[in-house]
Amino acid sequence: MADTSTRLLDGPRGPKPKSNFSRRNIMLYGTLLLVAVYYAIPLYVMIVTSLKGLPEIRMGNIFSPPMEVTFEPWAKAWGSACTGLNCEGLSAYFWNSVKITVPSVIASIIIASVNGYALANWRFKGANVFFTILIFGAFIPYQVMLYPIVIMLREMGLYGDLSGLIIVHTIFGMPILTLLFRNYFTSLPEELFKAARVDGAGFWGIYFRVLLPMSLPIFTVAVILQVTGIWNDFLFGVVYTGPDAYPMTVALNNIVNTTQGVTEYNVNMAATILTALVPLSIYFVSGKLFVRGIAAGAVKG
Amino acid sequence: MTLVESSISIRDLDLRFGNVEVLKGLNLDIGVGEFLVLLGSSGCGKSTLLNCIAGLLDVSDGQIYIGDKNVTWAEPSERGIGMVFQSYALYPQMTVEGNLSFGLKNARMSKAEIKQRVSRAAEILQIEPLLDRKPAALSGGQRQRVAIGRALVRDAEVFLFDEPLSNLDAKLRADLRVEIKKLHSRLGNTMVYVTHDQIEAMTLADRIAIMKGGQIMQLASPNEIYNRPKNLYVAEFIGSPSMNFIKGTLEDNRFVAEGLTIPMEGYTFAEGSRRSGAAIIGLRPEHILTGDNLASAVARAEAKVSLVEPMGSDTIIYANLGQHPIHIRMDGQASVAPGDMVEIGFQPARANLFDPQSENRL
Numbered sequence: 240m241a242d243t244s245t246r247l248l249d250g251p252r253g254p255k256p257k258s259n260f261s262r263r264n265i266m267l268y269g270t271l272l273l274v275a276v277y278y279a280i281p282l283y284v285m286i287v288t289s290l291k292g293l294p295e296i297r298m299g300n301i302f303s304p305p306m307e308v309t310f311e312p313w314a315k316a317w318g319s320a321c322t323g324l325n326c327e328g329l330s331a332y333f334w335n336s337v338k339i340t341v342p343s344v345i346a347s348i349i350i351a352s353v354n355g356y357a358l359a360n361w362r363f364k365g366a367n368v369f370f371t372i373l374i375f376g377a378f379i380p381y382q383v384m385l386y387p388i389v390i391m392l393r394e395m396g397l398y399g400d401l402s403g404l405i406i407v408h409t410i411f412g413m414p415i416l417t418l419l420f421r422n423y424f425t426s427l428p429e430e431l432f433k434a435a436r437v438d439g440a441g442f443w444g445i446y447f448r449v450l451l452p453m454s455l456p457i458f459t460v461a462v463i464l465q466v467t468g469i470w471n472d473f474l475f476g477v478v479y480t481g482p483d484a485y486p487m488t489v490a491l492n493n494i495v496n497t498t499q500g501v502t503e504y505n506v507n508m509a510a511t512i513l514t515a516l517v518p519l520s521i522y523f524v525s526g527k528l529f530v531r532g533i534a535a536g537a538v539k540g
Numbered sequence: 541m542t543l544v545e546s547s548i549s550i551r552d553l554d555l556r557f558g559n560v561e562v563l564k565g566l567n568l569d570i571g572v573g574e575f576l577v578l579l580g581s582s583g584c585g586k587s588t589l590l591n592c593i594a595g596l597l598d599v600s601d602g603q604i605y606i607g608d609k610n611v612t613w614a615e616p617s618e619r620g621i622g623m624v625f626q627s628y629a630l631y632p633q634m635t636v637e638g639n640l641s642f643g644l645k646n647a648r649m650s651k652a653e654i655k656q657r658v659s660r661a662a663e664i665l666q667i668e669p670l671l672d673r674k675p676a677a678l679s680g681g682q683r684q685r686v687a688i689g690r691a692l693v694r695d696a697e698v699f700l701f702d703e704p705l706s707n708l709d710a711k712l713r714a715d716l717r718v719e720i721k722k723l724h725s726r727l728g729n730t731m732v733y734v735t736h737d738q739i740e741a742m743t744l745a746d747r748i749a750i751m752k753g754g755q756i757m758q759l760a761s762p763n764e765i766y767n768r769p770k771n772l773y774v775a776e777f778i779g780s781p782s783m784n785f786i787k788g789t790l791e792d793n794r795f796v797a798e799g800l801t802i803p804m805e806g807y808t809f810a811e812g813s814r815r816s817g818a819a820i821i822g823l824r825p826e827h828i829l830t831g832d833n834l835a836s837a838v839a840r841a842e843a844k845v846s847l848v849e850p851m852g853s854d855t856i857i858y859a860n861l862g863q864h865p866i867h868i869r870m871d872g873q874a875s876v877a878p879g880d881m882v883e884i885g886f887q888p889a890r891a892n893l894f895d896p897q898s899e900n901r902l
Contacts, residue, residue, distance in 0.1 A: 428627055428629060430625040430626070430627050430629035430702075431629045431631065433591075433594075433596050433616075433623070433625065433629065434623065434625060434629035434630075434631075434690070435631070435642075436595075436596060436615075436616045436617065437594060437596075437616045437617060437621065437622070437623045437643070438617065438642050438643030438646055438690070438694075439615075439616075439617030439643055439646035439647055440617075440642070440646050444646060448631075448642070449631055452631075452632075452633035453632055453633055
């Protein structure tokens, strides 16, 4: 029998060679790099500026790295920057924001996930009407409802208080979160729900023991959406709370807009980064789950 | 069948989704220990009927009895049923043991009892080594065993299967089919099995209910369904390759079509049916005789072969009988080529006659 290798002729053989520097790759990575740089530059400028002293900033080279690194602006932003007459820095307001964000994120996610579950799996009477109203709610501009809510909170005695703001955040998170959870739960196989019913699990049994354990991705998405949304909120914070209960974003605005003496750019930059740190770190910790959850929730409408 | 014996009794069942009638005045009695297969093409309402029996769908009208209890309004878990789904529907975050015991825990059964039932089910299904695994770490066949086990531990009177083998490959499907049949003879429960696969239906069923458009077209033993289909739909649906149909007329106990006459001696007419007029004859490909078998034929004819499909065990040939296209199942070793003339023979006793108007058997 003839040696099989003699049957191979010259020409392509085996895996197709790939070039790392093909035109396509250069275009692709070039574009990605460009966009990345575009978005990274402002962050770079902020960090660099926050580490410089004021004299160095006045020299005007905003892109150059600090000649003398100082953390004083950070300390000042956190501890002693003035918001109006009050010179306590952001620290007190940071805790306000935590006290607002944590309960409203938890409450809104618990309520919305149960809503979404009921809408997806238990076709109760009026479910469609309820859902339509919710979706409609997602498209109403917040500004329309500002003043009516002020009156409502005042009547309930919650105006100017943290709890009032928590309630408002919880309610306004409802439409989008319910939609998110409903879509996720509809994308889960219906037979799982049926099997659990045959196994004698009730409304809460199915929710807690069958669906919840397989819903980590969508809960991550909800947490990220709500933490960023509520932490970054300025409008509701400034309208529904008093000076003692202002969230961090309002305090940041007051620091930046304070018009006494010189504008301390380094302190402003440090304060802004400090304020943005919470949502930013959440992204870094759970970014992968976020992408997965977004995809999972979007499959079925 | 008297009602005392029946395990499931469905009486005048209606189901509507909005204006769409899925099930119309359906009546069905299933005997204790019977293996009933609901067979039909997709959209015929067979799965819907099963979901109604399980209590997963609210019926629009009518009643459902399981045992001698009216369960029309009962929750699925109160009906004494176990159900196996096509997609297995195992709880992904629980181990196999967790999956098996979930229903028992919901019923607040004692730990010792749960343990005993789970180990019994695991033993019957030979899944003991898998008890600590998660469903993701199981193969398709193992998953379906666990799904059957979940029904088994409930000690249910009635097992409901919703196309349980459709997601498996051909080999595994055949294996599990045999296992389900063994399980039935071992347990003796009533089983209702939904499928669109006629081989599953023929092999498993004590009786088959063929459904179309939310109604039962024929409810009979596999043997009767195959040999004496009640109407054209059933005749066409059962059998692969399907039955040949030729239009013609009945006169003087003979079937006459263009260029073809078949004496109908030995054919058993349905009770009270007419013996003359327009008719359709149905001939199964395997009941058309060729070669050595021709000796037992009552009538013969010649057909011209147009296409040959060898399948190993047998060969399907497509041929023209005059201008009527027919297909014939021949022995696998027969040597025929397109263009050949083959002599074929008919057995009137195994033929089927239908009324072209009502489509019912004559």
